[in-house]
Amino acid sequence: MNTQTTIRFLGTVLFATLVSSSATHAQLGLPRTGLPQQGGEAIYKGICQGCHMPDAKGAVGAGMYPALASNPKLETAGYPISVIIHGQKAMPVFGAAFSDQQIADVVNYIRTHFGNSYQDKVTPEDVKSAR
Amino acid sequence: MIDEIPISRRSILKLIGAGAGSAAMYQAMTEMGYAATSDFAGPIKLSGARKGASVLVLGAGIAGMVAAYELRKAGYKVQILEYNDRPGGRNWSLYGGDKYTELGGVTQEVQFAKGLYFNPGPWRIPYHHQGILHYCQMLNVPMENFVMVNNSAYIHSSRAFGGQPKRYREVVSDYDGYISELLAKATSQDKLDAALDKDEKDGLLQMLRRWGALDQNYEYKKSDDASNMRGYDRPPGGGLESLPVNSDLLPRKDLFSSTMWISLYLNKSWDFQGTLFQPVGGMGMIGKLFGKLLQGVIKYDCKVTNIHQDEKGVTATYVDAKKGGAPQTAHADWCVCTIPATVLSQIPMNVGAPLKNAINSLSYIPAAKVGLQFKRRFWEQDDAIYGGNTYTDQPIFNISYPSHGFFDKGPAVLLGAYSFANINSFTFEGQSAKEMVAAALEQGSRIHPQYKTEFQNGVAVSWHRVPWTLGCSGGWTDENRARHYDNMCAVDNRIVLAGEHCSRLPAWQEGAVLSSLDAIKRLHQRALAA
Secondary structure (H helix, E strand, C coil): CCHHHHHHHHHHHHHHHHHHHCCCCCCCCCCCCCCCCCCHHHHHHHHHHHHHCCCCCCEECCCEECCCCCCHHHHCCHHHHHHHHHCECCECCCCCCCCHHHHHHHHHHHHCCCCCCCCCCCCHHHHHHHC | CHHHCCCCHHHHHHHHHHHHHHHHHHHHHHHCCCCCCCCCCCCCCCCCCCCCCEEEEECCEHHHHHHHHHHHHCCCEEEEECCCCCCECCCCCEECCCEEECCCCCEEECCCCCCCEECCCCCCEECCCHHHHHHHHHCCCCEEEECCCCCCCEEECCCCHHHCCEEHHHHHHHHHHHHHHHHHHHHHCCCCCCCCCHHHHHHHHHHHHHHCCCCCCCCCCCCHHHHHHHCEEECCCCCCCCCCEECCCCCHHHHHCCCCHHHHHHHHCHHHCCCEEEECCCCHHHHHHHHHHCCCCEECCEEEEEEEEECCEEEEEEEECCCEEEEEEEEECEEEECCCHHHHCCCCECCCHHHHHHHHHCCECCEEEEEEEECCCHHHHCCCCCCEEEEECCCCCEEEECCCCCCCCCCEEEEEEEEECCHHHHHHHCCCHHHHHHHHHHHHCCCCCCHHHHEEEEEEEEHHHCCCCCCCCECCCHHHHHHHHHHHHCCECCEEECCHHHCCCCCCHHHHHHHHHHHHHHHHHHHHHC
16 A cells, blocks of 8 residues: 555545544434454554553453453454453444454454464454454 | 413413422423423532431542432441542543553553643533533532633634635635525515414524624625624724725535535533533543542542352452552442443453343443644634634544633643544554644644744553453444343342443443432432332
């Protein structure tokens, strides 16, 4: 993607999200527009680390964010795929904002980083069938 | 529809006023669309609580304190458990000397000069939010004007006009001018004859000429009239050489193919129409004064770990939020729970499936704000901007200049970023506080080059890392609301929820107030009927 195309793409995303966020206080559901980041690491840093933390160790306050680091629940790839698509309690629904490829990429990233080393790769087709 | 009745609205009001007094008239005016405000129906009057009846309130934010205050007045014994060591919840201002530790453990020490502050959460109250304004008056919170629209502030698009910011007045006047020109031409060339009769056409053309500052040929051009709207290169002066110099218009093609209209449109909405207010000294003054009024009622540093109800009452188990230690319990006949849904979904609580499912369904939206202190008010001194908002298509989205302390010669704090409720907000708030401050400086300096030399210090709050909310506010979708909202608000045996997440004004303090008043009214009815 050359610079010009990237800028145009980002522009479209920003435009769309601004419009949807301008429904502001009438409806604050998360916008269903596309996520600009591509690739597991970029998506993790762009979306996930805000809650799960840069080291994926989660955090505890009045409530908590679960650690993804060394988390045995990630053994079954279907679990993170489902949580990303459908949300779970404080975890927002990201199914509409992420493409199948983006979900596959970020699931593969967290399952092979932060002390996790699950070698079975998830494909966009796996994500599609979980939707 | 009242408009279709062949008697004027004013004469109906007169009849009602004569027969039923001014309260009925006010009620009728509200129903007919005059005096329209939020659905706050005036101060609540609960009374006659059963002897010895008690209520446990969880959370000392706006909703919790409203509930505690009103229920105590009605005769209940009331106790509040609060996670923080201060009252207010999201009603919160950061001052110099404050420390804030976010999830993940990073602590920021706020270095603002004495008297300066930054509101990480709510920061403006529109005039029609009569519920929160009622409590501000009750608490004697001094209020001042919040400047929302400032025609001298900027609209910036990184993809239009070479990234040069334009004044709000130029953008709004040129949109009005070009739109009027196009519409006037279509009208005068009879292209709208199917839609407009002759009287309408004449009226519209007259209006558009003035509205859009058009010339006699219905053209929008550089002119005295246009500059009277959009501003001058040199404004009219006094004495010799006082002739104004008119300003050039923004080229229509560049303007129309930009997205600069977005911020104009935001400002037009009901939520942001003037008059807007802010408490003198920071939004957190409301929480502070409310907490003072409820001194002795609120127990701080309590992290609730379990909520249990049975036929005798409600018991909350909690631990010291800072020191941990042995669990303690608080008990009452009834419970108003204002703990955010994101936190509450993680606390074991024996309520029915409809309420449980509602709580579990709600995640909170992303938002982040950055406060920046500068050595001087260069936006006032160099740019003649006094309060109000600048908008940009960069991730910081919004710069807001202080609506107070005008002309002060010392340092000042402005809002340097406000990323809110869109997918890119996750990315912005996912940065560290240091990165957010750096981003605010970098992006803001494209609008105000003075940023780089005048900056002193900054603080950033990412709402998903706020330990007691896990997000900014309830992220309801229409589908989710249709399925779960009523269940979220319904009394479950002895427990009722309240807060902005139980309102149709999410993220607004007014939502917290209205939800709380409605919840305690229903809980009180149930307590009397029990």
